[in-house]
Amino acid sequence: MDDSGVAISTGGADAELDARLGAELDAFNQAATAGHEQAEFTVRITDADGALVAGLSGWSWGDRAGIEMLWVREDSRGDGWGARLLAAAEEEARRRDCVTIMVSSFTFQAPGFYARHGYEETARVPGIPDGHEDVYFLKRL
Template sequence: MERDHRFPVTDEPAAADLSELDDRINDYNTGRTGIRDARYLSIMLRSDDGELYAGLHGHSWGGCCEIKLLWIADEHRGKGLGSQLLRSAEVEAIRRGCRLILLATHSFQAPGFYERHGFSPIATVEGYPAEHAEIFMTKRL
């Protein structure tokens, strides 16, 4: 199948384009629901030289908090940072009035970690990626 050049495909989108797309979907969602409290929720941990070694990113909206990314550099794992990041996000989510927190993790990532922190699996997509699964989880706050 030949590529349609009217639809430029890239694997390196500009940060400004992603931000604009995010703003546009937020505007649409607000218009459809009347809920206007969408906000990013991010925690970035950096060394003294500015190197990112752990972080969590997501957003809150409409009484829910979604964690999109949680990452810790290999040399900092096993020291409780993941638990601290997750707890900090939960505290902030509650402060924002959220009653539910949700996330997705892969079977080779951290489903057990999230279960130990009170998350329950609600759906699994087998074969994403191949030979693995994506697991959707929630926790009531």
Template structure:
């Protein structure tokens, strides 16, 4: 029996799941249950419409912030900071080691650094002529690691 390579014109959720299933099984066999939990924190206007917020997931003891959006007319009102504080609270409540995310050069690196995030990686020319930054913020040390001087 052999395999063939297929490239769907319009990839579907089923296509993604076909790829994820063996990857999840492999990862679980090596690193255990990832404890996957989606996280959504919404910004809602006075009319009850959701107009932005934060989307992420907890997996393997870290919260990954995939999306953070505050509508332009609401920027400067500390909504981004409030969303990130809520995300950190959720991460702490679930025993996460930290929070990580990525942002483009033309987005919000300085914002995240003001919140205590540190750069741990960067990808040049994404998009061409700019960079994508990867940042993290530790909330606690990994289990079993000793803090302070051991002398």
């Protein structure tokens, strides 16, 4: 603690702090962009047993949408599930009156996949992590 009684601490994952920061930033953003609500969406693909085959989480805010995470189970990769996830997310974004959708992918993940599906590279951040790059994409809907 410093002389003013303020303490600064660092640590590992902190779900309580993350929830508080999210709530505070959401409130600030909502006030700054009145009438443009942020909303999350998901796409889930399950097999006959109900096990998760693939999933996507995303968001919309005003007339923009973004993909946060996209994952396909290893034994189901190459079967077209990723393309189906993207199509469903893009359709949901259009339903929400979005005009673009964005996503980022590390070079060791799937930048080629997004490019094949009409996403245009807009930026690269080198060295994240260890010589790889974080690639940013945008697609007009």
